[in-house]
Structure formats: C-alpha cells, structure tokens
Amino acid sequence: MNKHFLTAMILFVAIGSKAQTSISQITTTKIPATVDSADYFLQKGLVEKGNGRLMESFKNFEKAIRYDATNKAVITELATTCYDLKKYNASREHYKKLVELGDVTAANYKQLMQLSFNLKLKADVIPYALKLKELDPNEKVSYYIGRVHYDDDNYGEAIKYLNTAAKEDPNNAEIPYLIAHSYSDMMNYKLAIPYFEKAIQLDSTKNYWMYELGLIYYAMHEDAKSLKYILLAAEKGLKRDNDYLENLGIAYLNVGKLDEGVKILGEILLKRYEYT
Numbered sequence: 001m002n003k004h005f006l007t008a009m010i011l012f013v014a015i016g017s018k019a020q021t022s023i024s025q026i027t028t029t030k031i032p033a034t035v036d037s038a039d040y041f042l043q044k045g046l047v048e049k050g051n052g053r054l055m056e057s058f059k060n061f062e063k064a065i066r067y068d069a070t071n072k073a074v075i076t077e078l079a080t081t082c083y084d085l086k087k088y089n090a091s092r093e094h095y096k097k098l099v100e101l102g103d104v105t106a107a108n109y110k111q112l113m114q115l116s117f118n119l120k121l122k123a124d125v126i127p128y129a130l131k132l133k134e135l136d137p138n139e140k141v142s143y144y145i146g147r148v149h150y151d152d153d154n155y156g157e158a159i160k161y162l163n164t165a166a167k168e169d170p171n172n173a174e175i176p177y178l179i180a181h182s183y184s185d186m187m188n189y190k191l192a193i194p195y196f197e198k199a200i201q202l203d204s205t206k207n208y209w210m211y212e213l214g215l216i217y218y219a220m221h222e223d224a225k226s227l228k229y230i231l232l233a234a235e236k237g238l239k240r241d242n243d244y245l246e247n248l249g250i251a252y253l254n255v256g257k258l259d260e261g262v263k264i265l266g267e268i269l270l271k272r273y274e275y276t
Contacts, residue, residue, distance in 0.1 A: 037064075037067040037068075038064045038065070038067040038068035038071050038074055039064075040064075041060045041061070041063040041064035041067070042060070042061065042064045042071070042073060042074050042077065044060040045057040045058070045059075045060030045061040045064065045077060045081075046077070048060060049077070049081065054081060054084055054085055055085065057077075057081055058078070058081045058082070058085060061074055061077045061078045061081060062078070065078060070101060072098060072101060072103055075094050075097050075098055075101070076094075076098065076103075078090075078091075078094045079091050079094035079095050079098065079111070082094060083111075083115075088115055088118065088119055089119065091111075091115060092111075092112065092115040092116065092119065095108050095111050095112050095115070096112065099112070104135070105135070106132055106135040106136040106139065109128050109131050109132040109135060110132050110139065112124070112128045113125060113128035113129050113132055113141065113144060114144075116128060117144050117147070117148075122148050122151060122152070125144055125145070125148050126144075126145050126148055129141040129144050129145050130145075140165070140168040140169060142161045142162070142164040142165035142168055143161075143162070143165035143168070143169065143172070143175060145161045146158050146159075146160070146161030146162035146164075146165050146175075146178070147162075147178065149161060150162070150178050150181075150182060153185070155182040155183075155185060155186050158178065158179075158182050159179055159182050159183070162175050162178055162179045162182070163179065166179070171202060172202075173199050173200075173202035173203035173206070174199070175199075176195040176196075176198040176199040176202070177195070177196070177199035177206075177209055179195040180192045180193075180195035180196040180198075180199060181212075183195065184212075184216060189216050189219055189220050190220070192216060193213070193216060193217075193220075196209065196212065196213040196216065197213070200213065204236070205236065206236075207232075207233045207234075207236035207237050207238040208233065208238060210229045210230075210232045210233040210236060210238070211229065211230060211233035211238055211244070213229045214226050214227070214228070214229030214230035214232075214233060214247075214251070215230075215247065217229060218230075218247070218250075218251065218254075223251065223254035223255045224255055226251050226254070227248075227251040227252065227254070227255050230244075230247060230248050230251050231248070234248075242268055242271065242272075245264050245267070245268055246264075246265065246268055248264055249261045249262075249263075249264035249265040249268070250265075252264065253265075
C-alpha cells in the first residue's frame with residue numbers, strides 16, 4: 001500500500017475518533033442550573049404577565065423555579081399568578097414558602113390568613129391572623145378569628161371577637177348576624193334580637209334572616225312581631241314552602257286572625273292529603 005495513502009488513512013481515523021468523542025461530550029453535557037437561567041425565565045414570565053397572558057407567564061415562572069427553588073422573586077410571582085388563576089391551594093403553598101425563606105411580612109401573612117379562611121383550613125386562620133396583627137396592629141383580623149370560633153361553636157369567644165369586628169367594619173351586615181346566631185344557639189333570644197335587627201337594617205335583602213327573627217319572636221311569645229317578620233320574609237322573596245306556611249298559619253292564629261290561620265293550615269293539610 002502506498003505509504004502516503006496509509007498515513008492519510010491513519011490521520012482520518014484519528015480525527016474522526018476525536019470528533020466523535022467531542023460530539024458525545026457535547027450531547028451529554030447538561031445546561032447548568034444557574035440563577036441566570038431562573039432570571040431568564042422570570043423575565044420571560046414578567047413580559048407575558050405584562051401582556052395579560054397569565055397562563056403563559058405561569059408556565060415561565062414554573063420553569064424558573066426548577067432552576068432556583070429559593071428565588072424569592074420567582075416564588076412571589078408564582079404566588080400572585082396562581083392566585084389570579086384561581087389556583088388557591090398552590091398560591092397558599094408559595095406564600096408559605098416565602099415565609100419559610102424569611103420573607104416575614106404583613107402582606108404575606110394577610111394572604112395566608114385570607115387563603116386559609118377561604119379554603120376552610122380553620123386550624124391555620126387564627127395563627128396567621130395573630131402573626132399579622134403583631135406585624136401590623138392596624139390590620140382588621142377580628143372577623144376572621146370570630147368566624148372560626150363561631151364555626152367551632154365557641155360562641156363566647158366568637159361574640160367577643162365579632163363585637164370587635166363590628167367596630168372595625170360597622171357596615172358588614174354578616175357580623176351582627178353571626179353574633180345574633182351565636183346568642184340564638186345559646187338559647188339567649190333576648191340578646192339575639194337587637195343583633196338580628198341590626199343585621200337586617202344593614203342588609204334588607206336577606207329574607208331568611210327576617211324569617212329567623214320571626215321565629216325568635218315566636219319562641220318569645222311576641223306574636224305580633226313574629227307575624228310581622230314572617231310576612232316580611234316572604235315579601236322579600238323567601239320561598240313559601242310547607243314549613244313556612246305552617247309557621248305563618250300558626251303566627252296568624254297566635255295574633256287572633258283565625259280565618260287567615262285556618263285557611264293556610266287547611267291548604268297545607270289538603271296538599272299533604274293529595275300526596276298520600
């Protein structure tokens with residue numbers, strides 16, 4: 001074989017082998033997970049967010065967090081974007097992560113309190129509310145604490161915090177209603193009445209509150225007031241089902257309006273007879 005040809009073949013094989021090794025090394029080398037990569041996707045996400053493309057921004061923020069799981073800027077954007085996308089559980093987890101990383105702010109605790117409350121994670125609401133109050137004494141947290149106590153049937157504590165909440169937010173009709181219901185559940189109807197009346201004064205659309213007040217007056221044998229609120233509830237749109245009509249008929253009888261009472265109760269008996 002020609003000496004020069006053999007030399008050329010050896011060089012070709014050597015070069016090819018070297019090139020193959022280099023290509024192999026390139027294809028198996030991973031992109032390093034650097035902060036720069038997180039920042040790159042963070043910026044892309046912010047651009048998409050600025051253009052109103054929330055889902056696209058969310059996808060970019062998720063890519064960013066894979067490169068740097070402790071990047072507070074990325075976690076903050078994920079927390080707010082998840083909230084805007086109604087991914088409330090995910091949003092709450094991101095806010096928790098911010099606090100764990102030392103971002104202990106009133107704003108983060110407020111979000112955690114409200115998200116926990118809306119997600120019915122009652123065990124977390126009061127601790128977050130108290131931490132929020134420590135950081136910002138002006139924050140209104142009494143409603144949240146009072147509502148949790150009410151839901152847990154801790155009526156004494158509920159009434160205490162809800163009375164404070166009424167001072168913080170005097171136009172919130174639900175607050176006096178919850179106080180009224182707390183007293184009612186404790187069978188203290190006399191104390192319940194003014195709070196029912198206050199709640200109805202603040203929100204005259206709540207027909208069931210009116211009906212409940214009518215039944216409270218019925219239990220206290222204040223028959224004229226009982227009839228007044230039972231009738232008012234129907235005027236405001238409460239469904240006149242059999243239970244309602246039965247209570248209305250009895251209310252008429254109690255105030256001496258026998259014809260009205262007997263007529264209504266008779267209609268109920270006829271309906272029940274038809275279905276038997």
